[in-house]
Amino acid sequence: xxxxxxxxxxxxxVMRELAGLDEITxxxxxxxxxxDLVDAILEEADKFAAGVLxxxxxxxxxxxxxxHDGEVTTAPGWKEAYRQFAESxxxxxxxxxxxxxxxxxxxxxxxxMEMWKSANMAFSLCPMLTTGAIEALMLRGSDAQKxxxxxxxxxxxxxxxxxxxxxxxxSDLAAVRTRAEPQADGSYRLFGQKIFITYGxxxxxxxxxxxxLARLLGAxxxxxxxxxxxxxxxxxxxxxxxxxxxDVRCVSIEHKLGIHASPTCVLAFGDQGGAIGTLVGEPNRGxxxxxxxxxxxxxxxxxxxxxxxxxxxxxxxxxARERVQGTEAGVRGGPKVSIIRHPDVRRMLMSMKSQTxxxxxxxYVVAAETDKAHHHVDAQERACSQAFVDLMIPVVKxxxxxxxxxxASTGVQVHGGMGFIEETGAAQHLRDARITSIYEGTTAIQAxxxxxxxxxxxxxxxxxxxxxRMRAVEAELAAVGDESFAAxxxxxxxxxxxxxxxVAYLLATYDQDIKAxxxxxxxxxxxxxxxxxxxxxxxxxxxxxxxxxAGEGEADFYRAKIVSACFYADHVMAQAPGLAYTVxxxxxxxxxxxxxxx
Numbered sequence: 001x002x003x004x005x006x007x008x009x010x011x012x013x014v015m016r017e018l019a020g021l022d023e024i025t026x027x028x029x030x031x032x033x034x035x036d037l038v039d040a041i042l043e044e045a046d047k048f049a050a051g052v053l054x055x056x057x058x059x060x061x062x063x064x065x066x067x068h069d070g071e072v073t074t075a076p077g078w079k080e081a082y083r084q085f086a087e088s089x090x091x092x093x094x095x096x097x098x099x100x101x102x103x104x105x106x107x108x109x110x111x112x113m114e115m116w117k118s119a120n121m122a123f124s125l126c127p128m129l130t131t132g133a134i135e136a137l138m139l140r141g142s143d144a145q146k147x148x149x150x151x152x153x154x155x156x157x158x159x160x161x162x163x164x165x166x167x168x169x170x171s172d173l174a175a176v177r178t179r180a181e182p183q184a185d186g187s188y189r190l191f192g193q194k195i196f197i198t199y200g201x202x203x204x205x206x207x208x209x210x211x212x213l214a215r216l217l218g219a220x221x222x223x224x225x226x227x228x229x230x231x232x233x234x235x236x237x238x239x240x241x242x243x244x245x246x247d248v249r250c251v252s253i254e255h256k257l258g259i260h261a262s263p264t265c266v267l268a269f270g271d272q273g274g275a276i277g278t279l280v281g282e283p284n285r286g287x288x289x290x291x292x293x294x295x296x297x298x299x300x301x302x303x304x305x306x307x308x309x310x311x312x313x314x315x316x317x318x319x320a321r322e323r324v325q326g327t328e329a330g331v332r333g334g335p336k337v338s339i340i341r342h343p344d345v346r347r348m349l350m351s352m353k354s355q356t357x358x359x360x361x362x363x364y365v366v367a368a369e370t371d372k373a374h375h376h377v378d379a380q381e382r383a384c385s386q387a388f389v390d391l392m393i394p395v396v397k398x399x400x401x402x403x404x405x406x407x408a409s410t411g412v413q414v415h416g417g418m419g420f421i422e423e424t425g426a427a428q429h430l431r432d433a434r435i436t437s438i439y440e441g442t443t444a445i446q447a448x449x450x451x452x453x454x455x456x457x458x459x460x461x462x463x464x465x466x467x468x469r470m471r472a473v474e475a476e477l478a479a480v481g482d483e484s485f486a487a488x489x490x491x492x493x494x495x496x497x498x499x500x501x502x503v504a505y506l507l508a509t510y511d512q513d514i515k516a517x518x519x520x521x522x523x524x525x526x527x528x529x530x531x532x533x534x535x536x537x538x539x540x541x542x543x544x545x546x547x548x549x550a551g552e553g554e555a556d557f558y559r560a561k562i563v564s565a566c567f568y569a570d571h572v573m574a575q576a577p578g579l580a581y582t583v584x585x586x587x588x589x590x591x592x593x594x595x596x597x598x
Contacts (some may be wrong), residue, residue: 002315002425004054006046006115007360009557012039014361015107017543018536019368024105027375038108041093045112048088049119052081057120060261061428065202067253067263072201075261081123082204086156090116091127095134099150106374110367113300114360117307121432122261124307126159126199128300132293133160133211137230140281140289148236149209159205162293163194163212163231163267171445173287174222178214178269180229180277189274190214190231193251193266196439200265201233201250207242208233211293212269212277213286220284228286231269231277247275258431297440298397299366304436305400306359312404312411312429313352319415319424320345339414347571348414352407354568357561358533359400361540366392387462391454392532398446398522399529401436408433447521450528456510456517460503463528467503470496470535476542484566485541491569492538495531498580502527505584519590520583527579534565534573541565 015021015038025033060075085091094109095101116124134153137145152158169175178192190212194200201208210231219225235243247270254264269275281289320340327334328341339345366389373385408430412419419426437443455463474496477489502524510517544558 002311002318004050004057004119004311004314006042006049006118007310008042008046009554010357010360011042011111011114011364013540013543013557013561014364015111018361018539019107019364021107021368024107024368024371027105027371028377029103029375030105030371033105033108041104041108042111044088045090045115048085048090049115052084053116053119053123056081056123056261058425058428060120060122061258061432062260064260065253065263067201067250070201070249070251072203072250072253072263072265074202074204074263078123078261079204082126082156085127091130091156092154094131095154096138099134099138099146100154105371106367107364107371110303110364113303114307114310114363117304118311120261121304121308122259124304125259125262126202126204127156128297129162129198130156130158130160131300132162132296133209135296136162136211136228136280136289136292139292140228141230142278142280145230145278145280148240149230149232152207152240153209157205158207158209159199159202160209160211161197161200162290162297163197163200163210164290165196166193167195171442173213173226176213176215176226178212180214180216180227180279181274182216183276186278188214188216188229188277188279189247189270190229190277191270191274193268195266196254197265197267198439199263200267201253202263206234207236210248210267211280211290213290216283223287225284226286227283228280228289229277230280231275235276247272257434258428259435294440295393298393298446299363301436301440302393302396302398302400303363305402305404305433306356306363308404308429308433308436309352309356309359309400309407312408312426312433313349313356315426315429316352316411316414317349319418319426320349323415323418345414348410350564350567351571352410354537354564355403355407355533355572357540357564358537358568358572359403361536362392362529362532363396363400365536366396384465387458388466391450391462391466394446394450394454395525395529395532397440398437398443398450398525399533401433402443402526403529404433404436405430443522443525447525448518450525451506451510451517451521455503455506460507463499463503466532467496467499470499470531473535473538473542477538480542480545482545484562485545488538488541488565488569491573492531492534495534495573495576498576499527499531501580502583513587515591516587519587523579523582523586527576527583530572530579531576534568534576537565537568 056077063075066073092101093104097103180188180190212229212231213226216227235246237243249268250265251268252266323339324336325339328337369385369388373382376382412426415426418424474492477485541562544561547553548558
């Protein structure tokens, strides 16, 4: 069983060299965020993740959450860990100071978030959903709702959920049937059932604040007729005190492949007269408001992909160093060696390492652009940053999570037969990773959003701007007289060309044949993720070279960054032309058969 230690060197490198931490700390509202403060936050988060959360990861997986007669009990140690988590102020890291938050930049909170998810993904899901609910109430809640709920949600005294999915609806939210009936006092009574509600019931806090999609009587059909409501587990009076239990009950929890310690609940609203709630914002705009939570959650789920990849890599690396088996290739009669000496194990570890570094770099850059989109003084800069974030959110969610399952699977392979045995712990990362490409919108949903709303709708303007930035890095690489950098440049140039080919096909096809374009949506998302990751690793290699030339920092670390970029260029970026071919040519075979021929 491996321990977890946050990769602080790489986190700091990415934050400073690629995501522009210095620029982020100069944005309005961030003036008090000094490098020393950031370092202290990262170090304390590492201690909490390694010392409190990581030791519960395995036991939580084995014990799981338990349901009995409508009540959910979390795994042993969960309540104590959550209490420490809230008391230490970790629930408030990214929240607005107006309601008790610390107001740290998203770049900083993203690095902290990665640690929680690597240490204990099942635990991290509770504060993740609460953060999304806080964001939705911050932006669309009434003054009364904010005053009633936000201080205690920010402090961690109460948690939050989002309730979208229903048994008949799945991802098709137009089919939502939960109804809301207006009352004389301005409140509503809700009736219906929601499924797959993460931490919809638990014993960590005294109250749970549910954000629920439902239909008002007479509302339009489809997504245009959905409204958003706040429905607390316990009713709250004007003084903020808890009152009677609301009419919302957990009727069961799911038995899942992974994240066993996270209760995934079926919630029934209104079985005893109606669950009392209040309307958020305006009627029939609920899905619009819920997307505030969903975008926050989609980025956070992408971070789960990164975090699980890091954890699986650390686990596999430790095993490869300790497991002695076989002699070194080419050394006849030599001594038995650790399997990290074997070429294919080295290949697998480098695949895990380089892709995880690429994923971290892209995610942190997106986080930094989010900070600029919200706080930059120049309106045009804000708009450009927001366009970049909008384009990349589906990539962060889709590409990072798809990679996570592959990387965790590679981790099992490094362990050999022992990886298939639960006691080693490698299989848990694989099981936990499987859900990440499904919930908060499957990879196909992310990919269809990417090619439709984010590329076809603006005629490729946003992605064109990104490709220009990629070409600028390619030009920087060309100025370096070194074969390693020449190889990185060739791979990046080939990747950009493949990306341009895919974009051109989508722009020419989407409006004329949306089915054909949609067949290529997931391959295109993977293509963009791979090339964007290679772009960031190329930037990392250039930054490492500058540090080496200046004689600054740890030389071995910087040399390793260049090697990671080279490996990624040879083993991962090499996939880009094939994916572009699939995007442009793959529709015919996918759509050719009649349904009866399957």
